[in-house]
Amino acid sequence: xxxxxxxxxxxxxxxxxxxxxxxxxxxxxxxxxxxxxxxxxxxxxxxxxxxxxxxxxxxxxxxxxxxxxxxxxxxxxxxxxxxxxxxxxxxxxxxxxxxxxxxxxxxxxxxxxxxxxxxxxxxxxxxxxxxxxxxxxxxxxxxxxxxxxxxxxxxxxxxxxxxxxxxxxxxxxxxxxxxxxxxxxxxxxxxxxxxxxxxxxxxxxxxxxxxxxxxxxxxxxxxxxxxxxxxxxxxxxxxxxxxxxxxxxxxxxxxxxxxxxxxxxxxxxxxxx
Amino acid sequence: xxxxxxxxxxxxxxxxxxxxxxxxxxxxxxxxxxxxxxxxxxxxxxxxxxxxxxxxxxxxxxxxxxxxxxxxxxxxxxxxxxxxxxxxxxxxxxxxxxxxxxxxxxxxxxxxxxxxxxxxxxxxxxxxxxxxxxxxxxxxxxxxxxxxxxxxxxxxxxxxxxxxxxxxxxxxxxxxxxxxxxxxxxxxxxxxxxxxxxxxxxxxxxxxxxxxxxxxxxxxxxxxxxxxxxxxxxxxxxxxxxxxxxxxxxxxxxxxxxxxxxxxxxxxxxxxxxxxxxxxxxxxxxxxxxxxxxxxxxxxxxxxxxxxxxxxxxxxxxxxxxxxxxxxxxxxxxxxxxxxxxxxxxxx
Numbered sequence: 001x002x003x004x005x006x007x008x009x010x011x012x013x014x015x016x017x018x019x020x021x022x023x024x025x026x027x028x029x030x031x032x033x034x035x036x037x038x039x040x041x042x043x044x045x046x047x048x049x050x051x052x053x054x055x056x057x058x059x060x061x062x063x064x065x066x067x068x069x070x071x072x073x074x075x076x077x078x079x080x081x082x083x084x085x086x087x088x089x090x091x092x093x094x095x096x097x098x099x100x101x102x103x104x105x106x107x108x109x110x111x112x113x114x115x116x117x118x119x120x121x122x123x124x125x126x127x128x129x130x131x132x133x134x135x136x137x138x139x140x141x142x143x144x145x146x147x148x149x150x151x152x153x154x155x156x157x158x159x160x161x162x163x164x165x166x167x168x169x170x171x172x173x174x175x176x177x178x179x180x181x182x183x184x185x186x187x188x189x190x191x192x193x194x195x196x197x198x199x200x201x202x203x204x205x206x207x208x209x210x211x212x213x214x215x216x217x218x219x220x221x222x223x224x225x226x227x228x229x230x231x232x233x234x235x236x237x238x239x240x241x242x243x244x245x246x247x248x249x250x251x252x253x254x255x256x257x258x259x260x261x262x263x264x265x266x267x268x269x270x271x272x273x
Numbered sequence: 274x275x276x277x278x279x280x281x282x283x284x285x286x287x288x289x290x291x292x293x294x295x296x297x298x299x300x301x302x303x304x305x306x307x308x309x310x311x312x313x314x315x316x317x318x319x320x321x322x323x324x325x326x327x328x329x330x331x332x333x334x335x336x337x338x339x340x341x342x343x344x345x346x347x348x349x350x351x352x353x354x355x356x357x358x359x360x361x362x363x364x365x366x367x368x369x370x371x372x373x374x375x376x377x378x379x380x381x382x383x384x385x386x387x388x389x390x391x392x393x394x395x396x397x398x399x400x401x402x403x404x405x406x407x408x409x410x411x412x413x414x415x416x417x418x419x420x421x422x423x424x425x426x427x428x429x430x431x432x433x434x435x436x437x438x439x440x441x442x443x444x445x446x447x448x449x450x451x452x453x454x455x456x457x458x459x460x461x462x463x464x465x466x467x468x469x470x471x472x473x474x475x476x477x478x479x480x481x482x483x484x485x486x487x488x489x490x491x492x493x494x495x496x497x498x499x500x501x502x503x504x505x506x507x508x509x510x511x512x513x514x515x516x517x518x519x520x521x522x523x524x525x526x527x528x529x530x531x532x533x534x535x536x537x538x539x540x541x542x543x544x545x546x547x548x549x550x551x552x553x554x555x556x557x558x559x560x561x562x563x564x565x566x567x568x569x570x571x572x573x574x575x576x577x578x579x580x581x582x583x584x585x586x587x588x589x590x591x592x593x594x595x596x597x598x599x600x601x602x603x604x605x606x607x608x609x610x611x612x613x614x615x616x617x618x619x620x621x
Contacts, residue, residue: 033490066313067306068418072460102306102456123423126459135463154567214607217532220568221493224525229490231519232317239317256521 017056017090019049025084026060029077032133033070034230035140038062038077042237042247045099055092058085062098063244065236071103075110075120076129082111138202141184143226145198146219147177147253165212170194176252227254275347275554275581282558282578283597285585286351286550288450288485288510288542291338291372293364295331303420304361315547318514323552333546335375343382346543346550349582350591352384354414354450354485360421373408384589386412386450391433392421398440405444411589413446418454418464426457426464430472438477448588449473450508452485465491467498474502481588483540486511487530496533500607506588507534509580510544513553516560524562528569535605536576540585554581575599 026044027037038044045063049056062078082096097108110120118125149164152172169192172178182192190196190204197206199215207215231254238245275282294308312330333341342348353376355367367388376385387410389401404410418426427434429451441449457464467488474482487507488495499505507530515523530539541557543550558577562569578599586593 066310067303068310068455070455070464072464075460100306102303121460124425124458124460126461129461132462150568217607218493218497221496221529221533224522224529225490225492228492228515228519228522228526231522232490235317235518236313239313254522256519 016051017049017058017088019047021088022047022049022058022060022085025088026081028084029080031073031233032076032136033073033226034233035136035143035226036230036251038081040249040251041234042241042244043077044247045241052092055090056088058091058094060085060094060096062096063237063241064098064101065233065240067100067102069101071101071107071121072129072132074098074101074103075107075117076133078107078111079117137184137187139222139226141181141188141190141202142219143223144177144181144184145200146216146223148172148181148198149216150220150223151177161213161216162209164199164216165197165207165209167198168194169196169198172198224254227251230254231256274349275558277555277558280558280574280578281597282347282554283582283586283593284348284350284550284554285541285582285589285591286342286346286348286543286545287483287540287585288354288508289338289342289351289545290353290355290366291333291335291368291375292366292546293332293368294362294366298362298364300361300363304358304366307358307361307366311547314511318518319548320517320552323549330546335371338375338545339379339382341549341551342543342545347554348382348550350382350384350586350589351545352386352412352585352589354386354412354452355388356414356416356419356452357388357390358416358419360419384410384412384591386410386414386448387446388414388416389437390419390421390427391431391437392424392427394433398437401437401440402444405446411446412448412450413441414450414452416452416454417469418452418456420456424458426454428457428469430469434469434473435476438473438480441480442477447479448481448483450483450485452510453488453491463491467491467494470495470505471498471502474498474505478504480504481506483508483588485542487526487539489526492526492529496529499534499538500605505534506538506540506584508540508542510542511547513541513543513557514548516553516556520560521563521566523560524566524569527560527572528562528566531572531576531605532569533605533607535602536579537584537601539580540588541581557581 023039027039029038030036031038031041043062043064045061048059060081062081064074078096078098082094085091085094096111098104107120117129149167152167153159185192188202199212200206230251234248275284294304299305308331312327315330316324342351353372355369355372358366373385376383385408387404387408389397451470453465453467455464467484470482470484481504483506484495485508487509489512495507499507512526543553560572562571583593583599
């Protein structure tokens with residue numbers, strides 16, 4: 001008996017959950033659309049960890065850039081947050097609440113009851129949000145691929161768009177863009193071998209030579225969209241919640257040469273009539 | 274008209290509203306959330322000198338609208354695109370009667386487009402016919418994320434949407450402006466997806482589909498669809514003010530649009546009263562693609578003139594002085610312009 005009692009006490013003592021532990025765990029929760037951790041985006045409004053008799057009691061509040069952010073994305077981030085915290089050893093109870101959203105009541109009730117996606121949204125849910133996640137994993141890969149190839153193109157003026165169909169992972173310079181691409185490839189189950197072709201669709205198929213420029217252009221529009229949204233969402237959060245900028249991590253991809261709300265005297269091209 | 278450096282620009286503001294978001298008109302918390310969301314857009318994207326107080330933002334009235342657009346704003350003609358939002362506002366968000374009255378009193382300056390919701394079924398069709406009989410509009414604005422009872426959105430590919438398009442066709446309503454919003458059933462998929470525009474545009478090639486916000490936040494999906502469907506156009510509502518806060522992003526948006534759909538299918542708008550046209554027009558005329566973005570050609574004066582007014586004027590048969598008119602450009606490299614060649618566009 002003594003031994004049985006001693007075990008959980010010892011476990012509790014050695015695995016006391018801290019705010020930092022929770023924050024690190026939340027780093028794995030991504031905004032599926034922007035493909036960034038909610039901790040970098042400033043979506044964590046408050047985090048409270050207190051000691052309870054059975055373990056840590058965690059209360060998390062999330063906030064989003066607008067009341068009308070898509071409710072499916074909002075739900076995914078909130079429920080993923082609850083999942084990663086619940087999975088921490090030594091956590092006894094978790095409350096996650098989404099603040100100031102048009103669906104806050106619905107989502108918060110669903111989270112409290114562990115009702116799941118379909119239980120939360122009832123007639124508005126059909127199957128699951130898995131396909132939604134995959135749509136954005138694919139887009140994240142497309143954007144990462146384009147960043148690498150455009151970086152390569154800009155580094156060597158002799159390279160042509162049509163050459164991009166033959167570029168292999170070993171041709172890419174090391175750095176943030178390549179690391180990101182490798183992560184996205186892994187997420188899609190694409191091979192990471194250094195001889196792998198870079199410009200592929202989400203099933204890993206390369207493009208015939210004549211289709212390469214168009215594939216690259218399409219990928220570019222995807223990258224522009226994601227970068228644009230990521231920065232706009234960040235900006236809107238800062239506008240909506242005073243001081244929230246301090247909770248955001250800078251995003252170099254798609255960053256402007258000058259800070260927000262400052263006029264930019266950048267060099268412009270000659271206009272030809 | 275706006276003139277600079279010896280060039281004259283005929284201005285059509287293709288997306289404006291006359292709204293009332295004052296607390297007494299808010300039906301519930303969502304009415305407040307909606308206008309607060311707009312106000313945050315306004316605060317976030319406007320230069321400091323152009324920012325309004327919250328009170329000003331809630332309601333402007335017809336007189337202020339006329340001043341902002343036509344006295345101060347260089348606009349030659351503007352088009353109402355009402356979003357009704359009856360679930361959020363007692364008397365609707367867009368002030369439909371007031372806007373219609375203002376347009377009727379100033380037909381040379383204002384065009385009134387109407388709105389409808391296909392979820393009203395047969396009764397809504399009767400209403401559309403009656404409204405059209407009275408107001409004789411040639412365009413409508415559809416907000417697909419409008420709430421309606423248990424439903425929080427619809428698709429343009431829904432059967433009832435098609436019934437309404439058939440009616441539009443009969444009534445001579447040719448221009449369908451679309452604002453994609455975030456909530457729609459089922460929530461399983463991306464609510465901002467513009468794939469339903471693709472279906473509708475393929476099946477109603479005699480109607481024009483103008484996707485507002487050029488499909489943002491799904492610019493890439495919009496470009497791809499518009500490339501293949503010659504009757505799909507892009508409205509620059511919400512995209513314009515990025516010139517100020519995020520000029521490199523704006524350069525990429527406009528660069529992509531010109532690459533994919535060409536200079537003849539892009540329409541300027543201030544999205545009044547989200548923003549006012551004056552500063553947007555001044556800056557757009559001065560705007561240029563940054564030098565290091567070698568993937569895009571510089572913007573030409575001709576392109577700016579078309580975007581700022583000539584494209585929308587053509588769609589709405591708004592008279593433009595002969596000396597300001599311009600011919601269409603050649604087809605883009607990415608796809609056909611003529612409906613009969615739509616099927617020859619690139620394979621998906």
